[in-house]
Amino acid sequence: MSHTPRIRTAASCALLIAPLAILAGACDDGHPLSATPYDAADQIALSADEGGKVNPDKPLEISAKGDDGRITDVTATDAAGRYVRGELSADGSRWRSTSPLAAGAHYTVRVSTEDEDGAPGRRTVDFDTRPADKLLRVSLGPDSGTYGVGQPVTAQLSHPVKSPEDRATVERALRVDSQPRVDGGWHWVDDKTLHYRPAEYWPAQTTIQVRSSLDGIKVGNRHGGSAKPLKLRIGDRVEALTDAGAHQMTVKRNGKVIRTIPVTTGRPGYDTRNGVKVVLAKESYVRMTSASIGASDFYDLGVYWATRVTWSGEYVHAAPWSVGSQGAANVSHGCTGMSMENAKWFFDTVKLGDIVEVRNSGGEMMPAFDVGFGDWNVDWANWRKGSAVVPAGSHVGSNPADAARLRPEV
Incomplete structure (x- = not known):
């Protein structure tokens, strides 16, 4: 190992006669978990260590070297703050991503370890993934501005998306936030078009933010492209x-x-x-x-x-x-x-x-969609059936708990 093992001092702490604050500080200083993490660079290996830009179509793998330590936690995020889901083996010897990496993205991976004495280690690795060969672009509408209470939000895709899994990936990446918060949802009009509306007309004077986090995310044999965000204002009813x-x-x-x-x-x-x-x-x-x-x-x-x-x-x-x-x-x-x-x-x-x-x-x-925006002629129950997310997710507005529950992931 490249670090100096710490010696447990629980017994000496018990014999000290000192003010409570000093006693607690002395005990904590001797505990392995209170130590400054050592550099675990020689204790773990990442598939991203191979050099060059990483293939986003391959899983990210992290493994512990030797038998004198184990992985305790892995956090991988891209520059947009999206988390990579993964699984850690029961013995802490291996972590593997369970969702695809985004294409053309910069990642930061923080790996926590501990040695045979329980001392904590840390390694941080940055890497870039290769850009996408095939893009799925999304155009959000309408243009930023002021609209009436019946205006739906639209998302137009550059290529058809047919499978339920890929549709769910797209839908989860399209975010509509409003003040005041309302219950709303996406509806797939066809393989390339989605509309978003509330259960009832938008309240007058509502402010709406629309954005896509699809950039780099794998959808079928393509990766999502960037999209210009929108800010809409609803005027009088x-x-x-x-x-x-x-x-x-x-x-x-x-x-x-x-x-x-x-x-x-x-x-x-x-x-x-x-x-x-x-x-x-x-x-x-x-x-x-x-x-x-x-x-x-x-x-x-x-x-x-x-x-x-x-x-x-x-x-x-x-x-x-x-x-x-x-x-x-x-x-x-x-x-x-x-x-x-x-x-x-x-x-x-x-x-x-x-x-x-x-x-x-x-x-x-x-009709609902053929000749204009007839979206409001579809009752709410049937509108929700047009969502690829099951159960159909409610609109996420200003509620911090909702935002935490649905934090962006790749």
Whole structure:
């Protein structure tokens, strides 16, 4: 051994007559566990000692040399603070990682040992892993900014992820934190797309932080790439509730009615979809043609103050040609039409992510994902079934206990 063994002095401590503080200090100084750890460099071996950058696809292995000491603890973290899980043999002779290392990462490994006399040793090793050959990139959305209470968070992957295990790895690496804290969860829309929403609409004035710790983590035959974090703010709760049967829209802010608007919605054969939609975009001028929706009757119109609610072409917009029917009949090709004045007011009042809900139309229900953000038409129980994490994890917000329980690991 390269250190000088300490001699136990418990008997001499018992014979000392001294103030309690001095007595305790003298006893502790002689106990092996109170000693400054010796350098255990010659007592243990790491697979990372082989030199060069380490292959992240191979497990990290640490072993004790000889029979005069054993490993008592191993802590391995990367520069992002992610822990590597591992198993230590019962006799302390060997530790082996049980989760893959991240690619292109810098690791610090702290190994604690003890010799045959119980004296503590320590070795710290730093190493780098090779960069990934194939990357799985994730793009988080929407862009940082202020949105309405219906805005979902999105994650778009560069390549499909199909296996339940790999999906769980991805999902655990995507973190959404909010103030105030709410219960929410991810839902796999398809092999490359995830949406995150709370059980209910976001509370007004919520602040949301979105980030990914997927960088370097192995997912199938790829490793995760870095992703730009997001900071979102939820504004006032603005809802536009359209009763297609009564030909009227009621607009509320934080539960208070701020305007009632006569409207026209889709006529039979072009019925406006029922259900909850989310404002996707605002366009002051749009050219609308019959070809864009496959209408049998020809039209080609320039439309002002168009608020888009589906990617398939449904808007809330100015329709000065149908003012006589607004409040009385449904005559549109599926959009919600109103006067120029009301459309301008609506355009100026709503923001992306605000709620536009239609009831009592002859149309079908707004689908969850195909033509826009119909996420809120999925009840919470079924939303949770779209998670790859079982049981589906609750949103982790400001609760320190939750944060500790779900500390990032590789």
